Amino acid sequence: MTTPSRLIPLLEQFDFARERLTNRMAGPIMDSGDGADTKVGPITDEEYLWEPVPECWSVRRRVDGPGSRATVLVGTGEWGRDAASYPHPSPPPFTTIAWRLSHLSEMLTLRADHTAGGHALTRDDYFVSGDAAGAVAAFDAGAAAWHKALLSVDDAALDTVGLCTYPHGSDAEEPFLDIVWWVNQELLHHGAEIALLRDLYRTRSH
Template sequence: MTPSPPRLRPLLAQFDFACERLLGRLAGPVTDSGDGTDTEVEPLTDDEYFWEPVPGCWTVRRRADGPGPRAAFLAGGGPWGRDAAPYPHPWPPPVTTLAWRLSHLTEMLVLRADHTAGSRSATRDEHPVSGDAATAIEAFRTGAAAWRQALLGADDPALDTVGYCAYPYGSDAEEPFLDIVWWVNQEVLHHGAEIALLRDLHRAHRQA
């Protein structure tokens, strides 16, 4: 395979680090503590996956139960869905559960991979939403691998091509591909940090 363009390599390395750290934080048995040492981590439980730190959270729900507070519908396909609403979204934004955040990340990675190097036909309506922690972690792992594979197929001219990724739920059609790669990285980084914090808060709540 042709080596990745020099401009892409640091972003690819950042993506790999962010995904590895998030997966370690979710599944264990250890995660990078940030200082080069490993910290033991218990695998995410279903209780944590669905934990609502405040009333009125947006989360992942059985489709038969309908959407939650201030949500208009359940996004995704299959028996589970993720609370959602059309633009303009509710303000202030609802607090979202770990399940919601992980589902959002996974959907973004899977669909952007498809609209970059796949069929370019995947939709939110068909994307499965995971109803348990273990399945959700594996779905994220698969989505991250798919997006990484799509990145490996991008040559240097592709990085400057507007609309190289045809993902229909963002500004991809108006942005150079390199900007989309940067955006995906910051999504994984900031939602990954939120997920790690929710794990910490759940542990403290359980011990209180």
Template sequence: MVSGDGERVRVSPMTDDEYLWEPVPGSWSVRRKADGPGVGATVLVGAGVWGRDGGRPHPWPPPVTTIAWRIAHLAEMLLLRAEYTVGSRQGAEADLRFPGAAAAGVAMLERGLGAWREALVTADDAALDQVGRSTYPDGDDADQPFIEIVWWVSQEVLHHGAEIALLRDLYAARRPAER
């Protein structure tokens, strides 16, 4: 990878420990369904052995979350919004299989980014102005011009991506006693 000042930078692959690291006790995460939801969560969302902490209504203030939770949240949003824009308009968070390992989580996020990119590159100016181009059921997508949904998804990717980067920095800078 090349940094903003043109220097080559090596980014270490994420470990499973880093992926699931709880920066504070009671962090929301992706966890084994057999272990039940984390503190303040009412459900482990998804199909399969692992689920993402969740619940409605969302708690206030929002819980601190792990890298795994943030990756799962982004992957879910990207995959489902793409599905309800250029896909079969079926599927739900309950159908997704959230991985408990870093490499698989990153791969799921990459699939979501690819699916969302496909939704974007197929949109011309008329599609960007189209109300209801995305019919994602867990938002107000059907009532919004697609450009508003693009804006929303972009800010979600930016802010959660920055949070993931910060958590990676904090994980790497832990004191020796915490390692």
């Protein structure tokens, strides 16, 4: 299938942001943003779960229960991600790299399924990684699934309202092209947050 011309720049932006975040987490080389390559080690489990301020939301072992102001651990497996029913706590809790990466990977995985898969996955089906290597691999798998889903749509699909049946957003009310744009901004802003947290972790006072 020929990729619609309107989708090409958004797909290229997604692929660029995906590669940049993966390199920022996994190393050994990252794009520092000024055109110079910088060496970086792979994210460690300690860094992945680092809570730089009190009462962070993160991913936690189910036996330990949810964190402060969270009421549930979403996902499946030994670990879950802090969450709460609407209305969410205000002000919003500060979230760890683990929380942000799990949220991003889950969104990509579920939206891919609700665009070009079985249209059935829920948050309860998503496996939450308690270690950094597993989380990076889950992000890569989710990003690959979303990329593949985008390649399955034609030009008419971009204007179809509710093409994606993802249940945790405005997908049912939006043309699919707007959802593609939204996913890109999610990747861009959470990717930037994760990069900043890596910088803060590296320069923290011991």
